[in-house]
Structures are given as C-alpha cells and as structure tokens.
Amino acid sequence: MGKVLMKGNEVIGEAAILAGCHYFFGYPITPQSELVAYMAKRLPEVKGLFLQAESEVSAINMVYGASSAGVRVMTSSSSPGFSLKQEGISYLAAANLPAVIVNIARGGPGLGNIQPSQSDYFQVTKGGGHGDYYTPVLAPSTLQEIVDLTQEAFRIADQYRTPVILLGDGMLGQMMEPVEFLKTDNQIVIDKEWATTGTKGDGSPKTITSLDLNDVKLEERNCKLQEKYKLIRRNEIKVDTYLMEDAEMAIVAYGTVARICQSAIDRVRDEGMKIGLIRPISLWPYPTDVIASYCERLNKIVVVEMSAGQMVEDVRLSVEGKVPISFYGRTGGIIPTVEELVEQFQMHGNGVLR
Amino acid sequence: MGKVLMKGNEVIGEAAILAGCHYFFGYPITPQSELVAYMAKRLPEVKGLFLQAESEVSAINMVYGASSAGVRVMTSSSSPGFSLKQEGISYLAAANLPAVIVNIARGGPGLGNIQPSQSDYFQVTKGGGHGDYYTPVLAPSTLQEIVDLTQEAFRIADQYRTPVILLGDGMLGQMMEPVEFLKTDNQIVIDKEWATTGTKGDGSPKTITSLDLNDVKLEERNCKLQEKYKLIRRNEIKVDTYLMEDAEMAIVAYGTVARICQSAIDRVRDEGMKIGLIRPISLWPYPTDVIASYCERLNKIVVVEMSAGQMVEDVRLSVEGKVPISFYGRTGGIIPTVEELVEQFQMHGNGVLR
Amino acid sequence: MKVVFERSKGLLNTETHYCPGCTHGIIHRLVAETLEEMDVLEQTIGVASVGCSVLSYQYFNCDMTQAAHGRAPAVATGIKRVLPKDRIVFTYQGDGDLASIGMGEIVHAAARGENITVIFVNNAIYGMTGGQMAPTSLLGQRTATSPEGRQPQTQGLPIRVSEMLATLDGASYIERVSTHDVAHVMKAKKAIRKAFLTQQEEKGFSMVEVLSTCPTNWGLNPEESLQWVKQEMVPYYPLGVYKDRQYKGEES
Amino acid sequence: MKVVFERSKGLLNTETHYCPGCTHGIIHRLVAETLEEMDVLEQTIGVASVGCSVLSYQYFNCDMTQAAHGRAPAVATGIKRVLPKDRIVFTYQGDGDLASIGMGEIVHAAARGENITVIFVNNAIYGMTGGQMAPTSLLGQRTATSPEGRQPQTQGLPIRVSEMLATLDGASYIERVSTHDVAHVMKAKKAIRKAFLTQQEEKGFSMVEVLSTCPTNWGLNPEESLQWVKQEMVPYYPLGVYKDRQYKGEES
Amino acid sequence: MKEEIIIAGFGGQGVMSMGQLLAFAGMKQGKEVSWLPSYGPEQRGGTANVSVVISDSKVGSPIIDSPTTVILLNNPSFEKFEKKVVPGGNILTNGDLVNLPCKRNDISLFSIQATTIAEKLGNHRVAGMVILGAFIEKTGILSKESLVEALLHVLGKEKQHLIPVNIAALESGMEMVL
C-alpha cells in the first residue's frame, strides 16, 4: 500500500486494526484524542466496534469484559486518565487477560499540560496499580516503529495473557511522518479457549476472576504470574543501539527524546567524540543485561529523559556502580533541543559531572 | 491517659484526631473498614466531620477540597481502592496540598484477598499516579508506632505542603496491642495563608490549581517540587536498626514483616550468628545512605518482604553491588513464620545464595 | 412422585458462603431458574460484582466473569458488545456496588440502552465489608458508618435507583420487587424473567431491583429481616414497574 | 450618564481564552453578577472543572480551586463541609465533565443534599478536547467520535440530567435555562440567583443547567449556534424548573 | 513467661471476645500482649480464630506458629490446630462440641463440658468463661482478678448484671483442672 502520511495517534489505530483488533473503548483526552476519533471512524468500516466510555475507569473495565470474551481489544488515554485505569490494569494482570493499553503521556503531575512528557515511566514500569504485577511496556520512537510495536503488543498480550502498555507522548501522537503498513505474523489471532463466551458445546462453566480468598491460593496465582514475568524477561527484551560499537560514552534514552539524542549524537560524533546511544524499546522488561554488557568499555553514561529522572533508576540497577551515571532531564512538556543536548554531551564528555 | 488496648485501624483514627485532624472522607474496604467506622463514631464527638464518600475517587477529591480549604484531613483505603486514588494523589502533589492518606494494604493484584501484604510498595514509593512526584511514605511496625507516625504524617504534610502516605497492612490494621497516646508538637496546626477560604479581609483571590498550559511554567512547578523533595530527602528519613552494631549479615525489612524478622533474628542470634535488622520507617525518602553506611562491614544482605520483591530494588540502589543481596518474599497475604525466616537466615548465613 | 420443586440446574451443586437466611440465596435461585427455563444457560455470561455476591461465580451454572467494585455494567458492556447477539449477559450487583461506587457505570449503561440485564440486590447496607451505610440505607438506619442512624443533613437521603434510571430514555425495562414472602418471591421471578426476555428480544437495558435482607448486619434474625423489608423498605422503595418502554433503537 | 450595563466586578479584568461567540462567557457573567449583587464575592469559593472552563479560575473574582475531571462536586463537598456556613461554594462544569466522567459525583452530591450550587453548562459536546460526543449530544449529532451522527443503537440516548437529578430527594432546586436570546439570558440569571439563594438559605443542593453553545465544534457561526440551541436543543431539553423543594434536612 | 494462645471455632461462638478478654487482662496485669484475628470470607458462620500472645517481654511476631495453648470450640478447628501445639502445651476443648479423638500424647488435653456447665449456671453463653477459667488455672499466666477486671471493662455498664454468672463460670472452669 506504500507510504502514507499520518499522525502518530492514527498510526496506532490503523496498526491495531491491522493486528486484528476490532474493538476499542476510549475516552477523549489530549494529546491522544485523534486516536479515539480515528477509531470512531475506522472501526465501523471493518465491522468492528468503537465505543466511547463514560470515563477512563469505565473504558478499562469494558476492555476487561471484552478481553474476557476473547477478542483483541484496545484502549488509550493520557497521563491523568491513565492514572484512573490503575485498578483496572491490576485486575487485568491478575486475571491473566490480554489487552493493549496506550498512554500518550503529557506533562504532569496533576492536570499539568498537554505537551509531551516521559514522566509516567515509573507508573507504567513499576508502580501503577496495587499488587505484584508487571506489564510489558513498549516505547516507540518513530511512527514506523509504532506500526510494528502496536502489532507486537497484541502478540505479546495474547501469547502471555497479559495487558501490554504502549507508551508514547504528545509529540509522537500528534506528529506526522510517512509510514508503511506491512502484514506480519502478529496479525494471527490465537484461539482463546479460556474465554467466557458461553459454555455452549464446550463443557462446564468457565470463570474469570482475580479473587483468591485463600492466601495459599493467592500465593499460587502470584507464583504463576512471577513465572510468566520471568519468561517475558527472557524472551521479550527489545533494545536498539546506535554507534555503540566503539563508544566510550553512552547516552541512554527512549521514545521521543531518543530521536533528539540521536541528532545530537551525530553532531557530537562529528567533533570526534566516541559516543553512542542505547535505546530501550521495551521499558519492561528492561534491557538490563544489554546495558551491563557495555559497562566494561564505557567511562560515562548519560541518561536523558523528559522527566525529573525515572528510568535512570533502571540504568543504575543495570550498571550497579560500575560506570558513573549522569542524568539530564527536562520537565513540564519541554522537549530538550538538539543544541542543549549537544552542550550536555560535550560537557559530560569532558569528564565534567552535572 | 495510660495504655489502652485497641485495633490498629482505630489507633490510626485516634492518633489523627490527636493530631488535630477533624475531617475524614472514606469508603469502606477490608481490612481498613474499622478505621472508617471509628471515625464515623469519634469525629462527631470532637465536632469534626466524617463523611462516607460514594467511592475512593470521590473521597480523595473531597480531601483535595478540604485540604484546599486549609484543614487537616485524612482518607484511607486498601490496595484496590488505593489504586483508584492515584489521579487524585497526583493532583494533591501537583497542587501542593497537604493530606494524610492511609493504605492498609491487602493481597493483590486485582481483587486478591483481604490478608496482609506489602505488594503496594512500588505503587506508594515510585509509581502510582502520573508525573514526577513523590509522597513521603511512613510504615509503622507496631501499634505504638502508628500513634507516633500518624501524627508525624500530619506534621510533614503541612510543613512541606504534600500528601503523605501511611502504609500498613491487614495485620497492623486488625490486631490489638496496648498503646499510649501522648501529646506532641505535631499537634500544632500551622496557619495556611494559601488556602481558598474566601478572600474576606485578605486581599485578592487565591487559586489552587495544578494546570500550567505553558511548558516553561509547568517546568518551574516541577523544579519547585523537586526542590521540595530534595529537602524532604535531607530532613525526613526515618530508619530503625536492631543489633546492627556488630552485624555481619543484615536483614532489611519494614512494617509487619520486620516484627517477624526481629523475632527470627533473636533466635538466630542465640545460635551465635552476627545478624541485625535495618528497618526503614520512611519508605520514601528511603534510607539509602544508612544502608550504604553498613556496606563495608556486611557480607550479606537479605531483604524480606511480603511481596514478590519490590523494596529490594531500593536496597540494590543503596548498595550498588557492594554486598550480595538475597531476597525472600511471600505473597498472597501469607505472613512468613518465624520458623521459616530462621531457616532462611541460617541458610544465607552459611553463604548459600537463594 | 411428581417434582413440585427442586434445586435449579442453573445453580451448581455447592454450598454458598452467605449468612443464614440471607435472601441473596433466593435471588440466586430465581436467576438460575429463569436462565434454566429460558434454556439459555449455555449461552449466558454472568458478571459477578464486589460485595457478598462476589463469589456468585462459584454458584451459577454458566460462564462468569468477576468485575471490579462497581464496574460490572462496564464489564458486561464489553462482553455483550463483542459476542454474537444470542448471548445473554447479566450483572448481579449489590446496592453499595451499583448505587455508590458504580453509579456512573449503571447510569451510562442504562443511558446507552445497553442490551444487558441487571439484577440489583438492594439490602440497604454494605454486607460484605461489615455493615456500613449504603446510598440506599434508610433515614435513621444505624450502620457501622452511621452509628447514630442516618441523618439527612450529613449523610443525605437514600437514592431510589429504579425511579432515577427510569428517567433515562435508554432504559427499557425497570421493575422493583421484593423477597419478603412467597407471593413477592414469585413476583420477583416474573420480573426477572421479563428482564431477561427484554434482553433476548434485543430491546435494550433491563434491570430488576430486588429488595433483599442482610440479617447479619441489620442485627435481626432472618424472619425479622423479612418483616423489616416489608415494613421499612417497601414504603420508601415502592414496588412496581418503573419503565416498560420496550424501546427499540430504530424507533427513536 | 447612568450606567445601564457594565462589566461585573465578579469578573477579573482579563481576556478569556474562549472561542468567539462561545456562551461560556455569558454564563460567567451571570454567575459573576449574581455573586456581586448578593455581595458574597469575598466569601465565595468556586470550583473550576476540566473542560473549556478549566481556566475560569483566572476569570472569577473570588477564591477558586481547580478540580480533576468530573470531580468538582466532590471537591466542592470537601470545601463546603469544612468551612464556616456563611461560605458560598459553587462548581462550574461542562456536560462532559458533569454528565460523563463525573456522573457518580453529581448524583451523590445531589442525593446528599450537599449545600452547594452547581452551574452545569450543557453544550452537547466536549469542547476542550476538540468536539467529541458528550452524553448530552443529540441523536444524529455529528461529532469527532460520532462521525456518522449519534446512533441510539450504539451510542445510546442523550441524558437529561436535570430530570434525572430531580428524582433525588436530596436535590432542592434544579432548573434548566438557555442562553439563546436576551430574554432567556435574563431568565438564566434569575435561575442562577435562585440557586445561590437556595444555598445561602442552607436549603441544600441547587443546580442550574444552562444550554450553551460551542460554535467551534458544532461547525456553526455564533449566531447559527444560538439558533441551534433554540431549534434542536430546547425541544429535547425542555426549559423550566425541575425541582423546587426547598428541602430542609430537618423536615424529612 | 510467655503464652501463645490460639482460640478457634465457628463464627459467632465468641472466639474473638474470649481472646480480647485474655489480652486485656494481660495488659492490666502489666504484661506485653497482642491480639490478632483471622476470619473466613463469611460474615456469619464459617470458622474464625484468634491469636493472643501474653508475655513478660516485648511481643515480636503476633502470629503464632506453635501455640503453647489452643482453645478449640469445634471439630474442624480441632483437626486444624491439634497438631500445631508445642510439645508440653495444652489443648482445651469444649467437650460438648468437640468429640474427635486426640492423636497427641505429648500435650495436656482438657476436654471440658463447658456448655453443659454453663447451662447449669443458667446461661449457655458463659461456656467460654468456663474454658478461660480452666486456662488461667492451668497456665498461671493470668490472675483471676485481672480476668474479672477485663470482664468488667468488656461488659460495660449495661451488662453489669452478667458479672456474677461469668465469675461463677470462671470459677467452675478453674476447678475443672485443679
């Protein structure tokens, strides 16, 4: 079908449809509203269903229902709305229900603003809802990558029966870039014999629940979850590197800001600095080992985020004191400019710590 | 007034009243419902107000309103209900509004069960709501400590204008122990000139908001928040140690499980093992430096949690690879027994890693 | 011997955790019998809510999903909207669940004319959490969170959910029934049947509000509890059909 | 020269960010004038919601708190309950805020008879987020999320909030007014005044639903928009007083 | 001195308040105490148990793995807790309700027809007091006086008339294990 010029939010929608997701429950919030509007227009065309829920809480619980009935389903929101989904996400994780949940993050905390931000990193990778659960988190940095990762998200969700988060921000959601939609294996939807679709023809009643009043039973459920997470940690780590072959200093950055870093790295390389980029694509599971594997050769790591410093903890956990780490962050929806990053990289390259 | 025998949940309530908190907005959920019931009975007696909100979401927003009007106010919940409060907590943090929020945690994820658990550690210390914010988190391990920390929580909340979380679990909430209520300085309520109480006599309109459409303004708000957090990190770290003077192996545990650890340590000490306990009381800010300060002398750290392993990350961040760390956790609401901990400690004491 | 009455096949053969005399059990039976009689057990998906009936997924003989507190109508919407039209989807919710935390979800499910059936068990209290005030608790009613009796000035006035939802154009069938004696139980059954038929005929949102007891938290014995329903609840919550519009989307 | 009309002192002297012709501005003025005339500006606390009026805290000349999306009634409850009784507390909410995500909060504030005043701006759409369907959008209305026009079968039927809340015993004064011409604007002012008086007299929950425009997202010019209110909205949302119970807690 | 007691039975049998009496009496006697309940999902019925620690030193874990005494009021509880008692510990049962054979021979078993005795005293609700009487007599951890003080506190003003029958029950229990 060739390249088309689309907004990131719309790309998510089209990629989801390509992945066989015909059900979407959403609620408007800037800067993800284009996705909601896109689904409202497109899904009826593929005989799917778009439903505007009365709230984010309701949307995530509609997703819970649709998922328990066995279909590929998606919802999306942005930071404040995403916070409201936390109970629901914990439920999905506990009940082993697959779903793809999009967070097109914006400046926070509180009402904040509608500019791009990466300050929901902790929420999506560690905290969020209650209880011991994780959700795989995929963080694209280009619109073409959105096409791929949206489909991957559905594959992972179904394969492991888990909610998966696609994390973007207002810049990715609202910018346009040419993208190409290609068919992949991720479009194959596996049969879900566990779904509650009515017992007709298939025996005794099935139940979907996250309740185990008995502590031994609940511990069993938790152990199974942890085993699943171990498996995901083993199989689903995604990371990209750029000019790391000979790098002595590494920038670690993801999503939107990784693009800016890449431009800045190009400039600094021109000056002869041996600098490269490690770009985690899966934020959970985190590419700890990949980062650790570079430690020997590096004498400096600079973590850049559009936050006050969140992913930097995962980098520190990966590095365990072996390489000095600096952090550079902007908040409030400000995207650092190439110029300021160049300056930062030069400064740190000279061994000056911030 | 001497010692009285009370349930932990009720102790929280009485301590809050002692701290001058006369307003409580709650919603029932096991295992914290006794606190709600206690406040319903006690607050009218002190001419305060108890209001049962229609939901946890509503309760936290009532707290937002009451706090913006300048009073000491509290709400409480347990894990799933706590997840629902995340948007509200992010708003409180962003709007610099003081409040004390209690989480009497239970087994999760999802509906889970009503037994004690520590699996909301990440949620309260890192993730939770959206945006770059932290909330001080206090984790008592005895009912007497609840008396003290509840009052501390109000002091910290007002002093820094921040929501503060009091983290317990079903065991602390529902057990009884003798406690004594003593007057402290924390009962002094400072004047809140920023509160929206009507302009009468005090000039131009005041506003409470967390919105900054302008990114530069929002970054400023974030910078101020980060400065506040730096101050709290400097001033408000609380940690307890037990037999750490000569310890070669340290157990790190908090809250309920720290009690069990202490009993187990006593037993293992009897066998001559040089073992001690580091018990973080403030989970954020985390006593990183205190833990780090023991690193030289330790050859082993065992982290014990009633979770699949959450605080252990903070221990690893504190230790940065300098001491081998093992983790022992129980989930699903199971409290480890003294016997099983003794076994674990002996095993690790023999240099055997799990 | 002819069987006059036996345990419905719509119920699994298991004990329940309900308190002695709690009419949740009667309502379970009525739902189960209806589904059995309509021969739709194999195509039904029930949604259990959070409340004493949280474990109802262990009792009904059909596929069941357990929903977060208050969200059963949203979960049911998700299920109903993605499955073939012959599937019957119902929620089973207490008054704390439906009328307090779940108010947004129930109003919107009704407004959307969501083609589901809601069994709304109104026992004027939170049972499972130990007897706190519900939005449906009567004035003066003593509960764990209204120890002096519900006061209108502080705690507001009880919500009549059926009357309120009946104002919504999306709602098709709404009836309030009771379980306080044999005749009313039989009427309740009829209402439940009508509600499920409304769904089967794709006529939109149906709800039966069933006045129910909570002997444990009311502090009354089971028989006294039924009396309390009759004497205290029925006057404030009048029985009857509040909506029978048999709305078909196309007509409006 | 006698002043016939001038900018209310209840408004700060600043431009607004509202679109040209948006009647949010008229409604602001009416609220401001009322508070000015009642001489309560200094003891009023307003609660701004999330919607186009989110910045109303920059426009009203009284203390203001900004609430999370849909939660203004809860925030107002928190404020009202802890301050001395002479304080006037109001919320200013759009229909997305109040009738969609905030449905639970508004129903319960009304049921509790919360002594606050709610200014409910119904413009049948989500303005701020770019024109998505609201629970109040009319059948057939095209919006960003109902591109083919709102269909009852999928998207349900518009909610008449005033009628619905009027069924609640806790609600004291509820009226629906419009802004589509001078006479109606003046009526709207009267209703708003009555609502605030209800609060001042401690009679409980009061709400004025004001039909309002969104020229930008309706795709009409300001004048056409007022016509649309008159011709399309008023028939579905009849104007008038829905509750005037002047309930006093003690009486019930 | 330290007693770790588990009391177990059906919900509604007064298990929790028996534990509360012990903890309160312990506190009044200047001891360190803790009381920890455990319920099933049922609001009424089902089984419930409570763990009470009474000790001369600070209570670490309020959870009891190996009780020194168990007080059992129904057969399911007997099955569950019989095996947990420390060697040399005590099992006290209401013999009117527990009729399973005891498999342990390294403990002291006291099967007391507490309901029968209580009914004889004119109030079947004081069966629990009979057993508590036996407990304090056997272990010596609490004095009769502090238990009576606890009773006074727990019963409150309105139920003072029930004091005598409770004391009588207590005393009968004490006599049972003399």
Add this chain to the structure above:
Amino acid sequence: MKEEIIIAGFGGQGVMSMGQLLAFAGMKQGKEVSWLPSYGPEQRGGTANVSVVISDSKVGSPIIDSPTTVILLNNPSFEKFEKKVVPGGNILTNGDLVNLPCKRNDISLFSIQATTIAEKLGNHRVAGMVILGAFIEKTGILSKESLVEALLHVLGKEKQHLIPVNIAALESGMEMVL
C-alpha cells in the same frame, strides 16, 4: 538537502494545512519528512505553529530549534520566530498581516501581500498557497508538481473545483521571488 520550516500564525489561518501540504509533497518526492504541530489552549483563535522537516536523510528530531525558513502570518509570530532563523535562512511573511520591521540582516526577507493577491485571484483563502509558491521557488526543496499532487490529495474529490485557483496562487507566489 534539508529544510526545517516553521509556519506560524493565528489559529484558523490554515497554518497546519500549509505544513501538511509541504510534508505530503516532500513524501511524494521521495524525501524524509516530519510534521509537528503546536497549539495554544484555545480551540479557536490564539496562536499556533507547525514545524516541518523535509530532508534527504532520516529525520532525527522533528523539533526545530533553528529553522532554515519561517513562514509568518501575524505579528506575534513574527516577534517570536524572527530571531530563530539560521543565518542565511528565509523569512516569508504575509505582508498584509505582518507589518513589523525586521531586525535581522543576515537572512532573506520576503514580505508578500498574499491576501491581496489571493483576493485578486478571487478567493482570499488561497493566500497560504501564494506564500508556499514563493517558498518552493526560493528554496528549491520541492517541485511545483509534487505540491500540486499534495493539493489534489488534500482537497479530495469534493473540492476539485478549487484546484485551478490554488495552482494560480502557487504560481503567483513563485513569480514573486523570481
């Protein structure tokens, strides 16, 4: 070759769609492109701008710190963006709407009476096309053909009748900077 363009003006002046035309034309011409909008809080009115990158190599940052060209449709935008242009870059303004003096002398300034021209062509809405014509002529980054292709795509079937006037506008603009 790489052009980094910022187009800015009041909301409603067609800033976003001008950017979209450029990006689309760039893509059709086989270039790498990105389009990034920026709005104020206002739904209508207020100011808005869009950043468009057209490049022969992959686009890293879609954010433009130092534009090679700015197209400015009102005075506030002129004030804001005049200083950001790289030395040697271009400032194109609609001279009917922007009347502030330019303080830069290291750039090329093209003040085009685009509205006047558009009105002469019979449709004031094509003022933007006039400026885009000037832009492609000046920079050479895009061909007229690809811009026309973009126009065809963007206008869609229903508005094909507007093609001629748009092309005329484009051409007048190109002539302006010859």
Add this chain to the structure above:
Amino acid sequence: MMRIIIKEDYCKGCSLCIAFCPQEIIQLANRLNRNGYRPAEVLDQNKCTSCAACARMCPDSVISVFRPEKNKIKAS
C-alpha cells in the same frame, strides 16, 4: 411418604422454611450439621401439602418438594 427432602448439609438453620410453612411441620433439629448449624427437619411428612412455600423461601435451595402422582385427594 416423603413430600419434602431437606439436604441437611446445605442447611444453615435460618428457620425461614419454618416461618413460612403453613402447616407448621418444620423445626430445627437438635444436632449440628458439619457446618455447625442446626438443620431443619420435618416433623410430619404426611401433613405436608407440597405447597413448596418452604422451598421457595429457603435461601439455600436446600429443600426439594414432591407430590404423589395422580393423587387428587389433598393431604389434610
């Protein structure tokens, strides 16, 4: 002749069947079932009219009711 059968183990002794039996022939037994409840028992099956009032009011679906076939004479 057994007109009603009470599945004793499921009975919780709530006494609603007793309250609603028009014939007043149900009572609680003087023993406990395995769940600790005193189960309902029938005093006199012959007096039962198979009206099923007990069964309909039993919250636990404990009672089954039968009627002798082709027996047109009502029991007492």
Add this chain to the structure above:
Amino acid sequence: MMRIIIKEDYCKGCSLCIAFCPQEIIQLANRLNRNGYRPAEVLDQNKCTSCAACARMCPDSVISVFRPEKNKIKAS
C-alpha cells in the same frame, strides 16, 4: 454622546452584539485588534436606545451601556 463603549481589545468579533442589536447599529470594523479579530464598532451612537441587548449577549463582557441621565425623551 456615547451610549455604548466597546473595549476593543477584548472583542473577538463574534458578531452576537450585531445580531441582537434591535437598532442594527453595530458592525465589525475593517481592522484587526491585537488578537487578530475584527472588533465590533458602533455606527451611530445616537440611534442607540441603551437597551443593552448587545451587552447582555456579548460573551466577553466587552460592552458597557450608558443612558443620559434625567433624559426622559427616548432616542429615535
């Protein structure tokens, strides 16, 4: 004599005042204000009856309306 004063900078040119002026004496000016809007302007103050219809319909409280004091003769 100025009967109405239009605070031009706050005007958004929405034209509602124009639509509701019974005297039809308001129009949009042919210039832009600092926010890029064509502000309302009055054609003929003398024809104004001080009815304040414009002011009441103006969403931006842009218009102030005055009436000549003690002047009992209605304009026009």
